[in-house]
Amino acid sequence: MSITSREIRLKSRPVGLPTADNFELASVTVPAPGPGEVQVKNLWMTVDPYMRGRMMDRESYVPPFQIGEALQGGAVGEVVASNAEGLKVGDLVSTMFGWREAFNAPAGAVQKLDTHGLPPQAFLGVAGMPGLTAYVGLIKIAALKPGDVVFVSAAAGAVGSVVCQIAKLKGHTVIGSAGGADKVAFLKQIGVDHVIDYKAEKDLTAALQRAAPQGIDVYFENVGGEHLEAALNVAKPFARFALCGMISQYNATEAPKGPSNIILAVGKSLKLEGFIVSNHFDMAPAYLKELSGWIQSGKFHWKETVENGVENAPKAFLKLFSGENMGKMLVKLG
Amino acid sequence: MSITSREIRLKSRPVGLPTADNFELASVTVPAPGPGEVQVKNLWMTVDPYMRGRMMDRESYVPPFQIGEALQGGAVGEVVASNAEGLKVGDLVSTMFGWREAFNAPAGAVQKLDTHGLPPQAFLGVAGMPGLTAYVGLIKIAALKPGDVVFVSAAAGAVGSVVCQIAKLKGHTVIGSAGGADKVAFLKQIGVDHVIDYKAEKDLTAALQRAAPQGIDVYFENVGGEHLEAALNVAKPFARFALCGMISQYNATEAPKGPSNIILAVGKSLKLEGFIVSNHFDMAPAYLKELSGWIQSGKFHWKETVENGVENAPKAFLKLFSGENMGKMLVKLG
Structure with a gap:
């Protein structure tokens, strides 16, 4: 027809x-x-x-x-x-x-x-590309390990909110950054330990330092710009950054400002790794199995x-x- | 006494x-x-x-x-x-x-x-920290593998010149950047395939693209700034960057310009990893054994x-x- x-x-x-x-x-x-x-x-x-x-x-x-x-x-x-x-x-x-x-x-x-x-x-x-992106970035690229303190930008977004919840369900301290009261409330509701309203902070590094006085082990990067600089500043030695996206730069009409403190990656032995979910579809069955358990137990939102x-x-x-x-x-x- | x-x-x-x-x-x-x-x-x-x-x-x-x-x-x-x-x-x-x-x-x-x-x-x-730094960065951090095209900045320096020679001795195409005719001549003498005199180039990305039309797989970073931007521009997907140092930024009195194209690390699935040689002294015996063979065979300068x-x-x-x-x-x- x-x-x-x-x-x-x-x-x-x-x-x-x-x-x-x-x-x-x-x-x-x-x-x-x-x-x-x-x-x-x-x-x-x-x-x-x-x-x-x-x-x-x-x-x-x-x-x-x-x-x-x-x-x-x-x-x-x-x-x-x-x-x-x-x-x-x-x-x-x-x-x-x-x-x-x-x-x-x-x-x-x-x-x-x-x-x-x-x-x-x-x-x-959650059960599609954004969810799998969160899982791949956190588990494989950032190689999440026990005790890691995890920082997530755009934490209330489709990917970020899954990152936060996976990390919480696996027992980690999670710091999420988002803009505005509604998003902050949502992140608190899903159990994020420290929520940074970046629109209300003049100094993102200082805010992140207060949330993670010992530093961060993992940064899940969705935003770029000042978020990346703050994460570099507050990273512990050997921290791992999963570079998923940098939405702050997608509409730039001139060369955006790069992270002026990228040199910290040398002294702190940081690893920054970009990834595209389509190169990691082999992880989908493992993710869907874990996700299914979390959803059935009522722990996933x-x-x-x-x-x-x-x-x-x-x-x-x-x-x-x-x-x-x-x-x-x-x-x-x- | x-x-x-x-x-x-x-x-x-x-x-x-x-x-x-x-x-x-x-x-x-x-x-x-x-x-x-x-x-x-x-x-x-x-x-x-x-x-x-x-x-x-x-x-x-x-x-x-x-x-x-x-x-x-x-x-x-x-x-x-x-x-x-x-x-x-x-x-x-x-x-x-x-x-x-x-x-x-x-x-x-x-x-x-x-x-x-x-x-x-x-x-x-060569037989001390700078040599071991070259070896660790290339073999372990950048995880050099057959067929890799290797780009080295500050290629005529204590670390860079060892990186170039290790990569050549292992059969790789090597692109080295250095400033001035004497350094260019030295790099040619030690077998570097494409030498970029960065002081004579207006557009480092274009120069690197000419040297590596198919792109680079490994970047050994000693300089930062425009060198890092050029390497990001010309990197192949899944390229690995060993971040050893960024000498162009050590004397900065204000926040240096970060790589404006860092977002390329996402789409190309790049890995940028900083390291400090003192965390990798376990590799010294392997390096000294290889180095000794190269020196004895007269192939190392x-x-x-x-x-x-x-x-x-x-x-x-x-x-x-x-x-x-x-x-x-x-x-x-x-």
């Missing part, structure tokens, strides 16, 4: 902070699925900070979005027509065909989703910030940079 | 680039050695960039030098009187009692030196830049920052 799908296309490449004008809404007709294909209606799509990088025309670990074409990203949808073996109408599927209401795809490009009783959109958050309708996907995306999201930023399409 | 020793004391803490005024020459009387002590006349002492850090009054991995007291550092000397078992007149010893002509010390504070046919001052350079007399030790030290040394900077005392 042929259906109409609205989608968001990249109209122009953002310079600096993206605006609504960089996006355009369009309608396309999705024909009946061909042989071996399914037709999917999306229920939820995700917007994530990393997508800002794909809006630039540059070589990177994922190819750039193309102007005039629909954007891409994680989505969870429902099969509405199927010519593919093993997939039937009503099946939930996880795909990278976000930013649109519906699409056809070969069976190999969709992943059947067994929700294990979780809401489907959890697979775009998450927040969602939701916009409704594909036409509001750009708005949801822009909120990531104004810090208006708490936990996972999602767009409900179904 | 009581003897006179001249020594260099820290007169004032340098602000910015040190000057001769920060140092003073003094004479002390060294009495006959007490029970269990030896009396040593130094033959050679070393000056190294890391000593600049010890001239600041701050907490670090080594305690700061004290004003009015003799400086310390590596030295090789000869026992001239002994009340210690196992040490006799004429023995060569390696100690941390540099910056002075003679001293008494308990036997436990000196290390008897078997030169294996090398000149004694080699144990302040080194340069020394020598000042004469303890009164010229400050001058030698200052040359490290003007880049006037080629290879190991030494002061001959004997």
